[in-house]
Amino acid sequence: NKRQVLTITSDLMPVIQVVYSVNNDEAAGASVEFVVPKDLGDGYVNNKLENYKFRFRRVFDQTAGQEEIFETIAQPVADRVLAGYNGTIFAYGQTNSGKTFTITGGARSYGDRGIIPRTLSYLYQHIIQDSTMVYTTHISYLEIYNNVCYDLLDRQLEACRLEDLPTVTIMHDSEQNIQLRNLSIQQSANEEEALNLLFLGDTHRMTAETLLNKASTRSHCIFTVYLCGRQPGSATVRRSKLHLVDLAGSERVNKMALGGQLLTEAKYINVSLHYLEQVIISLSESRAHIPYRNSLMTSVLRDSLGGNCMTTMISTISVDKTNLKESMSTCRFAQRVALIKNEAVLNEEEDPVLLIARLKRENQSLRDELAMVTGEPRQEQLTQYEIQKLEVQVKDFLEDTDPEATLALGTDLQKIRRCFTLLKVLSLSGVQRPNGVPL
Structure with a gap:
């Protein structure tokens, strides 16, 4: 029951200036190609590449809708979670490239729902229709802001500020498994209760206005669904979990002209993403030591990266000429992630x-x-x-x-x-x- 799966897809944010081409030919494989014109103004021969081509499992162009993205990316992972396997879907990319819109969705219309609400709807529809299994579901919502973990689902107080929420600490047991202390896990009997928990957590998320985004998310957030299923009368239980992760956007501090609190946030974001990249590089090169403990985010996502999990990464990129370097950097990072092989095993045990x-x-x-x-x-x-x-x-x-x-x-x-x-x-x-x- 072992599967080696880590899927990489790319989601392109709509822009006016076109400096890229997309190929989703089934025979050749999906790819996105960037065109970088040579600058001959320096008076010497420029031997740099003009075209940069990156291959993905699938590339979604500007016209792709939320339903298509859910059916292609999230639904296969949700099916495996229902079957007893762990799953993770996380979005990575530059600020304002569409990560939060892809994962959570927009507020303009019902059709703008993102991966999380659509996945919740899909899971609970299956639970209602499946008469052969008895399911229980629980949900947690964790935010990592400035290298501090917060529980977004705490209901014991009305928090006016993020700092008023309970802080979550990471502990390791004797077998080096991660234990999140003070993270509440709320039971949700149906889709409505699960969505209410999502909305409760989203109201506590840390956002701020930047040059690229008026409501930029300034933290990493991990929305987790815990699923427990068994056949009536059976003592065999299947326990699985699904991480839906919205990573904070990578930023070039000099280019963004940040200062004060925004600069502090950007530094924490970039450092955590740097450690994530170090973990990815170590895994792709099969090194003996993997530096998971360098950051809270990589510690929490340890199973999702090189562990017992079916993981899908969504690379969100902007193809505006001014963001070309950041977009290609995201693609290179995705190529490294694609080299990782996870071993997802069926999580069955006797209750x-x-x-x-x-x-x-x-x-x-x-x-x-x-x-x-x-x-x-x-x-x-x-x-x-x-x-x-x-x-x-x-x-x-x-x-x-x-x-x-x-x-x-x-x-x-x-x-x-x-x-x-x-x-x-x-x-x-x-x-x-x-x-x-x-x-």
Whole structure:
């Protein structure tokens, strides 16, 4: 049940100036090509490349809609999560290239819904329609701002500022697994409750106005759906999780002319993205040491990068000439990510509570059979719960008009004697069957 999957796609932000070409030919593979005219004004031969071509699993041009992006990128990952595999979808790119719009969506129309709300709708529709499984779902929403983790779903207080929210700390257990302390995990029974949690978290997100975006997200956010499913009566449980990640945009500080708080935020963003790139390079080169612990973001996303997860990366790029260097840098980063091979395994386990209950039932059944064969009654007395259950069974038996109705008591002599006693008491008290015939 192992799969090696890490999918890379590219999403192009609409602009007026065209300096690129897109090829989605199925035979040749998807690619985006940038044209960089040579500058001959310096008076010497310029041997730099004019064309830069990058290959992707799929390239979405300016005309691609949110539904097409969801069906191509998110739906296959959601299907695997429903089957018991971990999944991650994360967007990476320059500020104002469309990451948040792709992941969360826009507020102008219902059709602008992004990957997160569409994925929630898809998951809960499947849960409602699948009668062969019993599911429970939980949700968490984590923000990493200036290298500090915050719980965006805290409901114990009305936070006016991000700093008022509880901070989340990362701990490692004895097996080096990540534990997020103080991160609340909220149960969501349906799509409406899940969307309300998404909206609650989005109201707490840190945004600010920059030269490129009037409402630029200044943090990394990880929206996680935890799914637990099992067949009725089975002790085998499938536990999977889906990370939907909106990374803060990479920025060139000198070009953006940032200052004050924006400059501080940009430095933290760029440092964390630098550490992410170092992890990607280490994984792609199969180095012995992977520097996950250099940043909070790479620690949290450890499973998504080179671990037990089916991961898809969306590269969002602007093809305006002024953003050419940043766009090509994003493409180069995506090419490195594509070299990583994750091993996604089916997450099945025996639920200890259900397993113990099943073993108790089997043990009692064997005791009853042994008592019937040897003629020795069991040593334990009937519990009050068992007595009440027998009274209900006798009542249902008497009210059943089917002449072939029976009392299913198994081989427990104590239960059989108790039922005879109940029938005798009812007979002496003059109780009649529903058809008027006395006992």
